[in-house]
Amino acid sequence: MRRVVIGATAVSMALSIAACGKAGDDKDSGSDSSSSGGKSIGLLLPDSVTARYDKFDKPFFDAKVKALCSDCTLEYANAAADPAKQAQQVSSMVTKGVKVIAISAQDSAAIKSSLQAAANKGVKIVAYDRLAQGPVSGYVSFDNVKVGELQGQSLLDALGSKATTKAKVVMINGDDADPNAAQFKEGAHKALDGKVDIAYEQSGLWKDTVAAQKMSAAITQLGAKNIAGVYAANDGMAGGIANTLKGAKISSIPLTGQDAELAAIQRIVAGTQSSTIFKNYKLEAEAAAQMAVDLLNGKKITAPTTLTSGSGDKVPSQLLTPVAVNKTNIKDTVVKDGLWTVADICTADFAAACKSAGLQ
Known part of the structure; x- marks a missing residue:
């Protein structure tokens, strides 16, 4: 195709x-x-x-x-x-x-x-x-395969030198009833296979609650200290996963997303999500x-x-054409193209983080 x-x-x-x-x-x-x-x-x-x-x-x-x-x-x-x-x-x-x-x-x-x-x-x-x-x-x-490739590459970029074949990554995919989910998954595997260890992979059904449950199961199976990063196929699921990670006191590991939702952009600013796709x-x-x-x-x-x-x-x-977004290019992507304003993103709770990220 x-x-x-x-x-x-x-x-x-x-x-x-x-x-x-x-x-x-x-x-x-x-x-x-x-x-x-x-x-x-x-x-x-x-x-x-x-x-x-x-x-x-x-x-x-x-x-x-x-x-x-x-x-x-x-x-x-x-x-x-x-x-x-x-x-x-x-x-x-x-x-x-x-x-x-x-x-x-x-x-x-x-x-x-x-x-x-x-x-x-x-x-x-x-x-x-x-x-x-x-x-x-x-x-x-x-281009949905490209979306998955960008997600996977963004995860590798965020892992940096930790992106090795021993690095255990959790992968939470979308709903199989959505044909796009298979393409996102295909693209992500193109980027990740052979570069990290995808140690746990499940469908989150595009539901934050299901994704949170699957993340909890992954932590139980792999151990909190052994998870290097998380691929989440969209921002809604990333939100549920971020809450689970916080509850398990797991911080500073990469977490992907997709859709450039406002809450996801704010998580990127705050450092609890590493990237999304715009x-x-x-x-x-x-x-x-x-x-x-x-x-x-x-x-x-x-x-x-x-x-x-x-x-x-x-x-x-x-x-x-999809575009990967991380903390360094928020202003040049979602803000420049009018998806969100700096005022939308930088509410009182995120003011300090926005200043640090160069948004204010």
Whole structure:
């Protein structure tokens, strides 16, 4: 499978070409409009605990749709980490007459039959962030293997001279129902295998509580003094792991993450997490919105590469570039690109650490 990493300029070019052709609370937002049919686009996101979805992805997607199509309306729902609920949401949108659905699948395989039923009614599907199985017309995400590679390399960089084949590393991966999780894992193993000893590896299911439990089990199995570092596939799980490490009086060991959540950036500033991965949600959401509007207008999707989904379908795909973030480049990444302000990060509890990190 060929993966192409593209930046913001390439995304813009690709889209102009296209114009020629984890556990969550029960926060189902329902619809942003009362319209039925017509120029209606649906957005389905997988959970509401992962901070990015409701805070960034949804408003960025909505704004871009409205900029491209002033008379379009958006139907929105969040699955609250429940695959059955997301299947119902797909059916509900079809009933409402939605013409295009952009979906970040909670379970990429389980949603296949629902997407097929929607496609049978003439609904076009955009896979957003996660490559769903079934009849998908286009896919927008990040280079997820690269994400894992960056996570693994960031862990090695933080270990420094301690990165030896005797260094015991704990690896807490994402949910196997999410195809991205396997790609993050693949990339991380590319970076870590043969350089450290991955002594304990389990899935944390994208849940901070499960990740915390698995970290506790790893400490029991390996011994607190024998753990050199921890790979956590995202920031939510890293938060649970950080609490477990603190409770076990384990400090000053590298801990990775992903999503550049505010709490993670603050942990990086404070020294309880070593790195995260920043993915520019605005670029991703806008690219997906462009795809959705193009499909609504009957245009064929073209993209820089083609990926094969778990169901064997060939899908035109745009893969954006992830960026590793640590204490040295917070200002040049998440602050510069407007994800968080210095004021967001440097609250009273983190003022001294921010000053030390050069943020204030």
